[in-house]
Amino acid sequence: MAKGGFQKRSKASSAIPTSSLADMAFLLLIFFMVTTTFPNDKPRPINWVEAQAAQKTSVKQKNILNVWMQKDGSVYINDQKWPMEEVHQYVAPIYAKSAKHLVIDVRGDRDVPYRFMDQLQKQLVAAGVVRVVFGAKLETQTTRERR
Numbered sequence: 001m002a003k004g005g006f007q008k009r010s011k012a013s014s015a016i017p018t019s020s021l022a023d024m025a026f027l028l029l030i031f032f033m034v035t036t037t038f039p040n041d042k043p044r045p046i047n048w049v050e051a052q053a054a055q056k057t058s059v060k061q062k063n064i065l066n067v068w069m070q071k072d073g074s075v076y077i078n079d080q081k082w083p084m085e086e087v088h089q090y091v092a093p094i095y096a097k098s099a100k101h102l103v104i105d106v107r108g109d110r111d112v113p114y115r116f117m118d119q120l121q122k123q124l125v126a127a128g129v130v131r132v133v134f135g136a137k138l139e140t141q142t143t144r145e146r147r
Contacts, residue, residue: 034063063101065094069108073116084116086125095129 001097067087068076075082082090104124108117124132 063098064103064105065091065121066105066107068118068122069106069112071109071111073119075120084119084123087120088126091124092127093128095127100128100130102129103131103133104107104129105133105135 065077070076073084073091075084077087077090091104106117107122121132
């Protein structure tokens with residue numbers, strides 16, 4: 001005996017569809033790869049030189065090579081310590097490869113003796129570098145209002 005109307009033939013599946021799970025994981029992976037930035041250099045603990053006036057460089061980050069100078073005269077380029085006598089050998093090919101668009105950002109401790117900075121400048125001249133900037137912290141001037 002047939003009852004009238006429609007009969008329910010199938011039930012809803014209780015399994016979670018996993019066909020698009022791999023697609024979502026892949027899209028998330030691409031999203032994080034695109035939006036993540038990796039720092040080039042580790043910041044070194046130095047006492048910055050203070051300047052009365054400073055100017056920001058408008059050079060792209062990829063065209064800046066940070067050179068860190070410590071108090072004892074040690075030089076760090078790309079987080080690797082370099083002997084002072086070999087700085088020009090490392091910098092010259094990088095500078096030539098950039099079609100002379102590379103800017104050397106010298107970040108030195110305020111207590112670095114002048115002779116070390118002079119040696120570094122001579123090494124950069126030997127490498128053919130013509131664009132050098134010196135990192136500094138802008139001097140904070142606080143003035144009191146007269147009463």
